[in-house]
Amino acid sequence: MSRSGHSLIWLTMLCGLQTAPALAAERGTLRQDTVLMSAPYRDATTAGDLKQNTTVTIQERRGAWLRVRSDAKDAKDGWVRLHLVRIGEGAEKKTATGESLGMLWSVGQTGRSGAQGVVATTGIRGFDAEALRTAKPNPQAVQSMDGFSANSDSATAHARSVGLKAQQVEFLPNPTE
Amino acid sequence: MLTISLFMSASTALAFRFDTDALKSMGDKLKQLKPVSEKDEIALGKGIAANLTGAAPLVNDAALQRYVNQIGMWLAMHTDRPNLPWRFGVLDDMMVNAFATPGGYVFITRGLLMQCRDEAELAGILAHEISHVTARHALETMRKGAVAGLAGDVLGEYAKSKGHEGYSKLVNAGTEIYTRGLDKEDEFAADRVGAVIAARAGYDPYGLPSVLQTVASINPQSDAVALMFKTHPNTAERVEKVLVAMDGRLDKYSEQPKLQNRFAQVMQAHVAAYKPAKR
Numbered sequence: 001m002s003r004s005g006h007s008l009i010w011l012t013m014l015c016g017l018q019t020a021p022a023l024a025a026e027r028g029t030l031r032q033d034t035v036l037m038s039a040p041y042r043d044a045t046t047a048g049d050l051k052q053n054t055t056v057t058i059q060e061r062r063g064a065w066l067r068v069r070s071d072a073k074d075a076k077d078g079w080v081r082l083h084l085v086r087i088g089e090g091a092e093k094k095t096a097t098g099e100s101l102g103m104l105w106s107v108g109q110t111g112r113s114g115a116q117g118v119v120a121t122t123g124i125r126g127f128d129a130e131a132l133r134t135a136k137p138n139p140q141a142v143q144s145m146d147g148f149s150a151n152s153d154s155a156t157a158h159a160r161s162v163g164l165k166a167q168q169v170e171f172l173p174n175p176t177e
Numbered sequence: 178m179l180t181i182s183l184f185m186s187a188s189t190a191l192a193f194r195f196d197t198d199a200l201k202s203m204g205d206k207l208k209q210l211k212p213v214s215e216k217d218e219i220a221l222g223k224g225i226a227a228n229l230t231g232a233a234p235l236v237n238d239a240a241l242q243r244y245v246n247q248i249g250m251w252l253a254m255h256t257d258r259p260n261l262p263w264r265f266g267v268l269d270d271m272m273v274n275a276f277a278t279p280g281g282y283v284f285i286t287r288g289l290l291m292q293c294r295d296e297a298e299l300a301g302i303l304a305h306e307i308s309h310v311t312a313r314h315a316l317e318t319m320r321k322g323a324v325a326g327l328a329g330d331v332l333g334e335y336a337k338s339k340g341h342e343g344y345s346k347l348v349n350a351g352t353e354i355y356t357r358g359l360d361k362e363d364e365f366a367a368d369r370v371g372a373v374i375a376a377r378a379g380y381d382p383y384g385l386p387s388v389l390q391t392v393a394s395i396n397p398q399s400d401a402v403a404l405m406f407k408t409h410p411n412t413a414e415r416v417e418k419v420l421v422a423m424d425g426r427l428d429k430y431s432e433q434p435k436l437q438n439r440f441a442q443v444m445q446a447h448v449a450a451y452k453p454a455k456r
């Protein structure tokens with residue numbers, strides 16, 4: 001089985017098939033026993049239930065909801081809250097060493113199999129606390145960032161070119177206060 | 178002890194010795210500290226950014242860097258600090274993380290960028306980081322001396338003298354925050370504000386909880402998430418909390434664009450031309 005549903009998105013894209021419903025391939029595992037809803041609303045009618053650790057295919061994402069479908073013959077299909085699904089298949093296992101998040105595009109070449117949904121390890125030392133404590137400052141890199149910077153005109157054009165529309169939205173209150 | 182290790186690790190290591198009396202007097206001074214000027218804030222942030230880019234180089238891909246800057250600037254324009262000299266950078270590192278320094282330097286690692294499904298998820302991450310800047314979370318953490326009793330005092334001294342040595346001390350004290358993390362409540366607040374900024378900028382604001390949910394699915398024992406998980410509250414808890422805060426308030430913006438196609442095009446081009454940066 002492929003190492004993760006998530007990487008399949010990229011595989012699909014990299015094969016030039018980005019018009020395919022890329023997210024359809026994404027797989028997940030239920031974090032707990034879950035009641036499925038027939039629509040992405042809290043007061044929707046229920047559409048069955050699934051046990052913890054059930055593997056599902058993620059069909060659709062809408063707001064705080066995922067539409068999932070179980071693998072079983074009597075496949076159940078319904079909406080669950082986003083946080084109830086872990087991306088990837090199977091029970092969480094210890095890190096499979098040698099796999100790197102960034103190598104998603106090479107999955108096809110290496111044909112490796114991952115035991116868990118989203119595997120993230122690095123063979124080389126990455127950006128950790130020690131690397132930061134011992135870092136030699138690189139002011140030239142910071143200076144070079146000026147060359148990539150945007151201004152409000154360019155940013156507005158970049159946003160408008162794909163139909164992003166600014167909205168007036170109030171800040172959210174802290175629910176625990 | 179914390180303070181000592183902080184300065185000993187810095188390149189400008191100086192032997193700081195202090196006793197409890199000195200700490201107490203600093204505590205008194207902190208209460209009178211004036212807010213830091215925006216100019217000093219930017220100078221401090223620039224120094225911290227140099228330390229961050231010293232730990233991991235920028236991705237050697239101008240098109241990708243420009244793309245992230247366009248999105249970041251568009252988001253920043255929907256905050257109360259649109260005129261900061263906002264700079265965005267992708268760090269060539271497979272660790273999953275993002276950072277923001279005072280004054281508007283925002284970084285995302287390539288490792289985290291690769292986890293994003295679409296532009297709305299990337300925007301959610303950038304907006305979270307932008308919120309740390311606009312709310313001056315790192316700066317206030319320093320000022321309150323939460324990282325090191327001395328930091329606030331150094332900040333005051335620097336404001337007076339502007340000396341090079343004071344600056345270095347301050348930058349190194351500030352950098353320490355990025356290994357320890359901010360207050361949990363600052364993180365939850367940045368999630369809530371980040372979702373709002375994304376909605377204001379016209380994105381599906383569920384990009385942030387969506388990518389957080391992916392990060393929450395990464396094995397916590399993976400090296401790639403060690404620093405991020407150490408410096409942030411539990412990711413699954415973040416997802417739940419931000420969803421609760423968004424409920425009934427941001428749902429109506431969930432049909433705004435996710436921009437999966439534009440993101441895919443940029444990432445395809447990036448992946449095809451990728452050459453690891455020199456360390």
Ligand SMILES: [Zn+2]
Pocket residue numbers: 305306309364367
């Ligand atoms: Zn944060």
